[in-house]
Amino acid sequence: MSQQETYAIDIAGVQRDLRLFEIKPGVRIAILNILGDTELVNAAAKELAQKLSTQTFDYLVTAEAKSIPLAHAISAEMGKPYIVLRKSYKPYMGEALQSETLSITTGKPQTLFLDEKDRASIKDARVVLVDDVISTGSTLQGMRLITEKAGAEIVAEAAILTEGDRAQWHNIIALGHLPVWVDE
Numbered sequence: 001m002s003q004q005e006t007y008a009i010d011i012a013g014v015q016r017d018l019r020l021f022e023i024k025p026g027v028r029i030a031i032l033n034i035l036g037d038t039e040l041v042n043a044a045a046k047e048l049a050q051k052l053s054t055q056t057f058d059y060l061v062t063a064e065a066k067s068i069p070l071a072h073a074i075s076a077e078m079g080k081p082y083i084v085l086r087k088s089y090k091p092y093m094g095e096a097l098q099s100e101t102l103s104i105t106t107g108k109p110q111t112l113f114l115d116e117k118d119r120a121s122i123k124d125a126r127v128v129l130v131d132d133v134i135s136t137g138s139t140l141q142g143m144r145l146i147t148e149k150a151g152a153e154i155v156a157e158a159a160i161l162t163e164g165d166r167a168q169w170h171n172i173i174a175l176g177h178l179p180v181w182v183d184e
């Protein structure tokens with residue numbers, strides 16, 4: 001196993017040393033946590049907004065939690081509203097739609113909920129799905145299922161970084177890619 005503890009990356013002109021973390025025995029990923037990192041969020045949002053500028057859409061859609069500031073910043077750049085799929089249900093969400101995910105970082109199922117008011121907003125709308133990192137794609141798949149169930153059309157999918165199997169993610173609008181380190 002490599003002794004490397006961090007992974008250096010340039011994201012939209014911002015340098016960061018991402019901490020390597022063993023998510024399961026023999027498998028390590030470089031953790032990107034954009035919460036609180038205003039410089040990185042704003043730089044990434046600006047570049048992603050530029051890449052999305054050719055798309056005609058009504059809403060950005062993201063999943064709680066770490067990618068919320070990214071969706072907010074892209075929304076501010078592009079003047080388009082955003083919707084957050086929540087990971088716990090509150091009674092005020094009414095007849096919410098739900099779908100199950102299993103992200104690489106969490107290792108156990110999580111449920112995404114689309115509030116009934118947001119569900120009404122995206123019916124027949126054109127949406128762009130946004131995530132901070134797309135790794136196994138489980139969160140992305142959950143977002144796809146729930147937005148399609150709500151009657152939205154997905155016109156693009158964007159992330160700051162993709163991760164792992166690069167070939168899977170050639171249709172994703174992204175600013176870079178992260179390896180996954182697997183012990184021999």
Ligand SMILES: O=P(O)(O)OC[C@H]1O[C@H](OP(=O)(O)OP(=O)(O)O)[C@H](O)[C@@H]1O
Nearest residue numbers: 064065066103104105135136137138139
């Ligand atoms: O492609 P996947 O394997 O699904 O992984 C990607 C997801 O994993 C992380 O979220 P996490 O589950 O850690 O939740 P959090 O943002 O609420 O911390 C990340 O923010 C993505 O949403």
Ligand SMILES: Nc1ncnc2[nH]cnc12
Nearest residue numbers: 029030031032105133135
């Ligand atoms: N490298 C990573 N950092 C933070 N969240 C992630 N979710 C999936 N891969 C991730």
